[in-house]
Amino acid sequence: MREQDCDVCEQLCEHPQSICLAKAEMLSDDAVHELAETFKILGDSTRIKILHALSKRELCVCDIVAVVQMGQSAVSHQLRLLRGSRLVKYRKEGKMVWYSLDDEHISLLLSQGIEHIAHR
Amino acid sequence: MREQDCDVCEQLCEHPQSICLAKAEMLSDDAVHELAETFKILGDSTRIKILHALSKRELCVCDIVAVVQMGQSAVSHQLRLLRGSRLVKYRKEGKMVWYSLDDEHISLLLSQGIEHIAHR
DNA sequence: CCAACGTATGAATAATTGTTCATGTATTAA
DNA sequence: TTAATACATGAACAATTATTCATACGTTGG
Numbered sequence: 478m479r480e481q482d483c484d485v486c487e488q489l490c491e492h493p494q495s496i497c498l499a500k501a502e503m504l505s506d507d508a509v510h511e512l513a514e515t516f517k518i519l520g521d522s523t524r525i526k527i528l529h530a531l532s533k534r535e536l537c538v539c540d541i542v543a544v545v546q547m548g549q550s551a552v553s554h555q556l557r558l559l560r561g562s563r564l565v566k567y568r569k570e571g572k573m574v575w576y577s578l579d580d581e582h583i584s585l586l587l588s589q590g591i592e593h594i595a596h597r
Numbered sequence: 598m599r600e601q602d603c604d605v606c607e608q609l610c611e612h613p614q615s616i617c618l619a620k621a622e623m624l625s626d627d628a629v630h631e632l633a634e635t636f637k638i639l640g641d642s643t644r645i646k647i648l649h650a651l652s653k654r655e656l657c658v659c660d661i662v663a664v665v666q667m668g669q670s671a672v673s674h675q676l677r678l679l680r681g682s683r684l685v686k687y688r689k690e691g692k693m694v695w696y697s698l699d700d701e702h703i704s705l706l707l708s709q710g711i712e713h714i715a716h717r
Numbered sequence: 718c719c720a721a722c723g724t725a726t727g728a729a730t731a732a733t734t735g736t737t738c739a740t741g742t743a744t745t746a747a
Numbered sequence: 748t749t750a751a752t753a754c755a756t757g758a759a760c761a762a763t764t765a766t767t768c769a770t771a772c773g774t775t776g777g
Contacts, residue, residue: 490659490693490753499650499664504711509642509649511714512707517640521765522633529629538724539610541688544619551766553725563713572723572774573610582713587632589709591624593683593702594631610723641735658754671736673755692744692753 481572518562519586523547524555527576531565532584638682639706643667644675647696651685652704655697 499531504512518524526545530536536544541550556576566579578584624632638644646665650656656664663673676696679685686699698704 490657491663492657492660495654495656496660496663499656499660501604502650502653503646503664503685504649509645512710513642515643515713516636517764520633520637520640522629522636523765525629525633525636526623529624530622531618532695533622534615536615536619537610537612538677540612540616540619541674543611543616544623546651548767549724550726550768554765557725561603569724569774574724580716582709582716583638586706586709586713588631589706591628592636593635593706595629596700596702637734643735669754670735670738670756674735677755689743694754 514564515564517592518558518564521555523551524559525587527552527555527559528564528578528583528587531576531578532587535575537573537575539573541576635684638678638684639710641675643671644679645707647672647675647679648680648684648698648703648707651696651698652707655691655695657693657695660694 483484497591502503503509519528523545527541530541530544538552538556540547541556543548545552556565559576563579565576567574569575570577620635622673623629639648643665646663650661650664658669658672658676661676662669665672676685679696680687683699684703687694687696689695
């Protein structure tokens with residue numbers, strides 16, 4: 478989209494071209510929503526601990542419980558959310574369920590976040 | 598830390614070495630909290646829209662209002678949160694305040710997230 | 718089959734969060 | 748100075764969320 482394609486109507490403080498371009502480039506509602514959902518899932522201390530632990534090695538649920546020091550039920554609820562956002566995957570082995578990060582994206586997202594907070 | 602450094606006490610389903618290693622590698626409470634806070638801020642549709650728009654160009658508040666189509670007050674509140682997490686920076690020019698992403702990390706975080714949701 | 722273990726889930730509650738409304742502050746122009 | 752504009756903020760309310768408790772499910776060993 479070229480800047481010229483944007484209607485230019487003079488109005489108070491607004492900058493119509495910027496607004497029009499920004500609207501044109503906007504992500505779809507679905508994408509925005511899914512993105513927000515994903516980050517929302519990342520936005521919890523318990524889940525960050527779980528993900529960070531899983532970024533090093535596969536763990537079964539009761540190991541995760543021991544690592545993050547929360548109740549088994551609470552951990553299971555969080556794991557469900559993490560599965561729902563495809564941030565973790567799992568495999569069953571008898572009674573146990575082994576969790577790991579869904580792919581390397583997730584590790585990258587985490588490190589990117591760690592870099593952000595490290596930068597001051 | 599070597600695996601051998603970990604106490605190995607037999608216990609139900611737990612894998613003491615994994616647990617011990619995971620605990621040793623754990624992020625500090627502060628880091629975990631700050632990381633979670635940062636992602637939590639990213640985890641809202643309105644703020645995603647704002648950040649995505651700002652990833653293309655600097656915008657003043659009333660442009661942002663027009664782009665995300667929310668009340669000025671709501672946008673201001675969200676901008677405050679974004680400033681608080683150092684996700685955006687701003688400069689004043691007369692009556693207007695121009696916002697932009699704080700640094701390239703933020704863009705990367707966004708694209709990383711977009712890649713994640715794109716991967717199905 | 719039964720009991721025990723590892724994990725998942727529904728309901729309830731407490732805490733957190735987003736938006737709106739009303740109002741406040743800072744800057745500019747008249 | 749006054750009025751208008753651009754933006755920020757406090758309080759209140761509705762909506763969402765995390766944890767706990769109780770219980771259910773699925774697998775294994777006896």
